[in-house]
Amino acid sequence: MTSRTLRRRAAAGTPGFLKRSQPRWTERVVKVLLVAAALVSVLTTVGIVVALIPPVVEFFGKVDLGEFITGTDWSPLFEPPHFGVLPLVTATLVVTVIALLVAVPLGLGAAVYLSEYAGHRVRGTFKPVLEVLAGIPTVVYGFFALKAITPFLQRFWPGDDPPEVFNALSAGFVMGIMIIPTIASLAEDSMAAVPRSLRDGAYALGSSRMQVSTRVVFPAALSGIVAAVVLGVSRAIGETMIVAIAAGGRPNLTFDPLEGMQTMTAFIAAAGIGDLPTGSTGYQTIFAVGLLLFAITLVMNLISIRLVRRYREVYE
Amino acid sequence: MIPTAVTSDPPEIPRLKGRGTPLREQFFRLSLWASLAIGVVFLAGLLTYVVVEGWPRLNPKLWTNFPDIIDPSNAGAQSAITGTIWVISFTALYCLPTGVLTAIYLEEYADRDRWWNRVVEINIQNLAAVPSIVYGILGLGVISRGLGFGQTVLTAALTLSLLVLPIVIISSREAIRAVPQSIRQASLSLGATQWQTIWRQVLPAAVPGMATGSILALSRAIGEAAPLLLLGGLTFITFNPTGVHSQFTVLPIQIFNWISQSRAEFTALASAAIVVLLVILLVMNSLAIWLRNHFTRRW
Numbered sequence: 001m002t003s004r005t006l007r008r009r010a011a012a013g014t015p016g017f018l019k020r021s022q023p024r025w026t027e028r029v030v031k032v033l034l035v036a037a038a039l040v041s042v043l044t045t046v047g048i049v050v051a052l053i054p055p056v057v058e059f060f061g062k063v064d065l066g067e068f069i070t071g072t073d074w075s076p077l078f079e080p081p082h083f084g085v086l087p088l089v090t091a092t093l094v095v096t097v098i099a100l101l102v103a104v105p106l107g108l109g110a111a112v113y114l115s116e117y118a119g120h121r122v123r124g125t126f127k128p129v130l131e132v133l134a135g136i137p138t139v140v141y142g143f144f145a146l147k148a149i150t151p152f153l154q155r156f157w158p159g160d161d162p163p164e165v166f167n168a169l170s171a172g173f174v175m176g177i178m179i180i181p182t183i184a185s186l187a188e189d190s191m192a193a194v195p196r197s198l199r200d201g202a203y204a205l206g207s208s209r210m211q212v213s214t215r216v217v218f219p220a221a222l223s224g225i226v227a228a229v230v231l232g233v234s235r236a237i238g239e240t241m242i243v244a245i246a247a248g249g250r251p252n253l254t255f256d257p258l259e260g261m262q263t264m265t266a267f268i269a270a271a272g273i274g275d276l277p278t279g280s281t282g283y284q285t286i287f288a289v290g291l292l293l294f295a296i297t298l299v300m301n302l303i304s305i306r307l308v309r310r311y312r313e314v315y316e
Numbered sequence: 317m318i319p320t321a322v323t324s325d326p327p328e329i330p331r332l333k334g335r336g337t338p339l340r341e342q343f344f345r346l347s348l349w350a351s352l353a354i355g356v357v358f359l360a361g362l363l364t365y366v367v368v369e370g371w372p373r374l375n376p377k378l379w380t381n382f383p384d385i386i387d388p389s390n391a392g393a394q395s396a397i398t399g400t401i402w403v404i405s406f407t408a409l410y411c412l413p414t415g416v417l418t419a420i421y422l423e424e425y426a427d428r429d430r431w432w433n434r435v436v437e438i439n440i441q442n443l444a445a446v447p448s449i450v451y452g453i454l455g456l457g458v459i460s461r462g463l464g465f466g467q468t469v470l471t472a473a474l475t476l477s478l479l480v481l482p483i484v485i486i487s488s489r490e491a492i493r494a495v496p497q498s499i500r501q502a503s504l505s506l507g508a509t510q511w512q513t514i515w516r517q518v519l520p521a522a523v524p525g526m527a528t529g530s531i532l533a534l535s536r537a538i539g540e541a542a543p544l545l546l547l548g549g550l551t552f553i554t555f556n557p558t559g560v561h562s563q564f565t566v567l568p569i570q571i572f573n574w575i576s577q578s579r580a581e582f583t584a585l586a587s588a589a590i591v592v593l594l595v596i597l598l599v600m601n602s603l604a605i606w607l608r609n610h611f612t613r614r615w
Binding site for chain 2: 024027034037038040042044047048051055105106107109110114117130135136138139140141143146147177181209210235238239240241244245265268269272275278286287290294298304
């Protein structure tokens with residue numbers, strides 16, 4: 001019997017033939033819609049690349065790549081312009097290092113406390129506080145750094161050489177506090193994933209709580225903890241408002257945290273405020289520095305995602 | 317006769333003596349506690365500072381008046397407050413449907429063995445950690461100047477949508493994943509189609525979780541200033557937006573503007589505006605927590 005006759009009989013309602021159910025058209029429409037929505041995220045990435053690449057290509061048509069990477073003078077809007085990105089990179093580095101010096105010990109300390117020491121009640125009170133810290137807009141952190149922390153430092157500075165009004169130290173410190181929740185919550189998650197039997201085994205052998213925390217739980221959760229720190233680094237590098245407000249707007253090749261300096265992000269923001277005409281070299285510098293920033297954070301994020309994957313494979 | 321054993325002294329039980337908590341242990345515990353406490357003290361200090369500084373300016377002028385560069389005592393933030401409402405409403409309009417639909421696709425339809433689905437997934441994880449200023453560059457280069465939308469509410473809303481989309485997607489996925497598989501199987505075995513199952517069973521159960529995540533995502537968007545700086549949001553705006561193609565300013569930008577002014581009156585003004593911003597965020601977050609606690613179903 002050909003399939004055509006089968007279909008005819010089925011249509012005529014001849015007994016013995018069930019109609020093959022066709023997927024309803026609504027189901028297909030829905031699926032197309034859903035795929036389209038999922039594509040938005042891919043298109044965003046494509047959009048970022050499309051937005052960044054052409055101006056950057058044009059930029060490097062005018063500016064030597066070697067000068068950009070190794071040059072020590074960043075003054076793209078002056079005459080004659082200089083395009084050495086190093087001062088911006090070192091400023092980002094200085095602020096990031098200060099932020100990490102604050103955020104890594106405090107964030108990990110908080111994570112160990114919440115995961116290994118705190119009872120239900122203490123966790124219930126302190127976790128929301130950390131969430132509030134994470135939810136405060138960065139412009140508010142910047143305001144606090146500039147108007148409260150810097151005057152405080154200047155007033156109580158022990159040496160003869162107090163920090164400048166704009167300085168990397170208070171920006172970095174406040175940024176460190178801002179990153180604490182990021183590091184603490186990710187690190188705590190990975191410590192919670194360490195099986196209880198490991199802890200019980202260590203206690204049974206006579207370990208103290210400190211020994212269990214530092215020699216059993218911490219190493220077992222290490223890849224997750226490193227992932228948390230890497231994510232913290234990437235947030236510090238990408239943070240804009242705090243440095244734009246509190247670290248100043250002067251490109252400055254220095255490692256002295258008491259001086260003002262302009263980070264990559266602060267430059268992008270400052271140039272954006274300037275509302276430069278499309279196609280000008282100044283406008284294209286936004287994209288060149290933006291691409292550098294995007295590339296650095298992308299590498300950081302990929303490392304972090306990989307590490308999180310790895311620790312998940314072990315304990316789930 | 318009563319046995320004498322009752323009255324006699326109990327036999328000596330050998331007791332193990334603890335060594336007591338060594339100093340090192342106590343110090344370790346204290347430093348862990350301190351690292352948590354520093355964050356709390358910082359938060360308390362910050363909140364006290366902005367409230368004390370902003371107190372003299374927390375009067376109705378703040379929302380009845382427009383920014384005034386000459387006379388700070390009469391300046392207000394009305395254009396920024398209405399601008400924030402405009403921008404956030406349209407952000408919600410763009411990013412919530414897209415985010416929820418993407419989450420449904422990834423959780424209910426996508427085959428994880430297919431490389432393109434994994435690409436979408438890794439992509440979203442990455443986008444979640446891209447610095448916000450890079451979204452500003454995207455908004456500037458593609459939306460504002462590339463598509464010619466200019467420095468408008470529409471551009472800002474689209475840029476912020478893309479920025480918080482990963483957060484909406486990730487939290488919606490978690491909400492969908494929390495609905496047990498047995499619900500879907502029961503629905504399918506009763507003859508419901510896949511979409512009917514999702515629409516009538518999965519989504520109603522996942523809505524509280526999605527709503528919580530969405531509110532948190534929008535509150536992130538409300539506080540975001542960096543990408544909007546690039547879109548030219550710093551222009552001095554003394555009028556409320558009249559439509560999606562209107563120019564705008566938002567609270568964080570207005571605050572940044574006032575911080576950059578050196579006169580002390582503007583510092584007070586910035587503090588007052590920060591208090592308003594924080595109260596808005598507090599209300600939204602409380603709503604999110606309330607939704608989570610009261611409507612989430614435990615299976």
